[in-house]
Amino acid sequence: MFDWRWDFTAEILPRLIIATGNTLLAAGLGYAIAIVLGLILALAQRTPYRALTMTVREAVEFIRSTPLVLQIFFVFYVGPQFGVRLSPWVAGMIAIGLHYAAYLSEVYRGGLESVPKGQWEAATSLNLSTARTYFRIVIPQALPPSLAGMGNYLVGIFKDTPMLSVIGVAELMHTANAIGSESYRFLEPYTLVGVIFLMISLPSAALIRTFEAWVRRKLGMS
Amino acid sequence: MSYFEFLSVNSTRFIDGTLITAMQTVLAATLAIALALTTGLMRLAPNALIRGIATVYIEIFRGTSLLVQLYWIFFVLPLFGITLEKFTAGFVAVGMNLGAYGAELVRGAILSVPRGQWEAALALNMSPAKRMWRIILPQSLVIMLPPWGNLLIELLKGTALVSLISVADLMFEAKQINATTFLSAQAFGTALVVYYVMARFIITPFMRWLERATARKLGKA
Numbered sequence: 427m428f429d430w431r432w433d434f435t436a437e438i439l440p441r442l443i444i445a446t447g448n449t450l451l452a453a454g455l456g457y458a459i460a461i462v463l464g465l466i467l468a469l470a471q472r473t474p475y476r477a478l479t480m481t482v483r484e485a486v487e488f489i490r491s492t493p494l495v496l497q498i499f500f501v502f503y504v505g506p507q508f509g510v511r512l513s514p515w516v517a518g519m520i521a522i523g524l525h526y527a528a529y530l531s532e533v534y535r536g537g538l539e540s541v542p543k544g545q546w547e548a549a550t551s552l553n554l555s556t557a558r559t560y561f562r563i564v565i566p567q568a569l570p571p572s573l574a575g576m577g578n579y580l581v582g583i584f585k586d587t588p589m590l591s592v593i594g595v596a597e598l599m600h601t602a603n604a605i606g607s608e609s610y611r612f613l614e615p616y617t618l619v620g621v622i623f624l625m626i627s628l629p630s631a632a633l634i635r636t637f638e639a640w641v642r643r644k645l646g647m648s
Numbered sequence: 649m650s651y652f653e654f655l656s657v658n659s660t661r662f663i664d665g666t667l668i669t670a671m672q673t674v675l676a677a678t679l680a681i682a683l684a685l686t687t688g689l690m691r692l693a694p695n696a697l698i699r700g701i702a703t704v705y706i707e708i709f710r711g712t713s714l715l716v717q718l719y720w721i722f723f724v725l726p727l728f729g730i731t732l733e734k735f736t737a738g739f740v741a742v743g744m745n746l747g748a749y750g751a752e753l754v755r756g757a758i759l760s761v762p763r764g765q766w767e768a769a770l771a772l773n774m775s776p777a778k779r780m781w782r783i784i785l786p787q788s789l790v791i792m793l794p795p796w797g798n799l800l801i802e803l804l805k806g807t808a809l810v811s812l813i814s815v816a817d818l819m820f821e822a823k824q825i826n827a828t829t830f831l832s833a834q835a836f837g838t839a840l841v842v843y844y845v846m847a848r849f850i851i852t853p854f855m856r857w858l859e860r861a862t863a864r865k866l867g868k869a
Contacts, residue, residue, distance in 0.1 A: 429727075491801050491847035492840045493808030496819055500840060503832035588715040592812065599715060612723040620720060623712040631711075 435614050438605050442618055445601035446626075452518065452597055453584040459523025460583065461576075464530030468538060469560070471531070489528035495589045497521045502593045518590040526583050533575035537568035570645055577634035581627050588619075598622065654834045658825050665821030666842055672739045672807040672817055673846075677800060679743025680750050687747070688754025689780070702751065709748035714806050717741050722813045738810030738817075746803045753799065757792035758784055790862055797855035801847045808843070818842055 470482040489497070501524075502517035512520070541564050549559040588599035602615035655662075683705075690702035709717065718741040722734065732740060761784050769779035811820035822839035826832050 488844050492843040493805040495808050496839055500836040507832045585713045588713045613727050616720045616724050620712045620716050623716060627711045
């Protein structure tokens, strides 16, 4: 029943470790897109233009309530229908970046709303432009309360990267599938993928909590 | 082919897929709620072994991907003599994954019931079980329902992954339609809209109703 083979494990481990690099790269790139795009989505919802605000709000809701794996398929296959061919990496990064941008925009929104109104009034009375107020006054104060949510989604995006395997991004899950279909052995590759995920996500979750506490302490917030 | 022609040709497939997705969601949600309540309470048990078992379950399922868990349950578990049919494997994986997230909600909500309620129940000489069941859980229910709404939407989205082990859900049907018609925007776009409608116009209003109903029942509204 239980036939774990260590020699096979040793044989496939290097491939899985290389693929882990791709997984981390995908998570990092996707997160970088999400951080920037999420801020744009959050700020767009605070503009006085009602049409823009409502459209962005609905779009964020739409992205948040539909499955990421379906969005990945959508981005990957819809392009060619209109003559735009995207590589798996590009399509995957767009889909996962956009998905998490929608989540992060909600985190930022909460953070931005937590900045007291008096800060805005003070900035206005000092004759600061809106852009300057945001970047010098409001966003720095909105960041600390957003950190917990941002950290959770960093771990979240990492755990969602296996979905990129469905369009052929050569990350961990894709490699494990390939090993499985070559060797007809699924026990070792899938179990190792699980172990690798645990070994990365548990310490990083702890690390993020420590970092968050450190930032709060630095800013005298707790 | 116009979009309406496309819909009329493929409507049965979309409807069949939607029904399977709905069934997966309901079954997975039932399992997730049961697991979340059990393991959430286990995490608060005085016995270290019981706490440990719950912690291991929660950390494993929160620390790895749903897709990894799904493949493991479907492809690896049979090697241990537990063979699940793909439909069962699908909702079991989704339910176990979201149950782990739910357990933390349950635990957090129970701990946020004011200390005085625990003390009052103790002063009235209630047994621990009765105190939990009659006093603490109903109050924690009001606290945990709003985040459960989000979790159920995550669960609905999670069920899309069961298509990867060939359960004929909405996502699977969308892929099939895409493969036969090559109309990707229509096939995947329609599926996206159906998921959105299920999340926004079925799950969210239902949870709002449930929140109001429980609040009323506890005399808080």
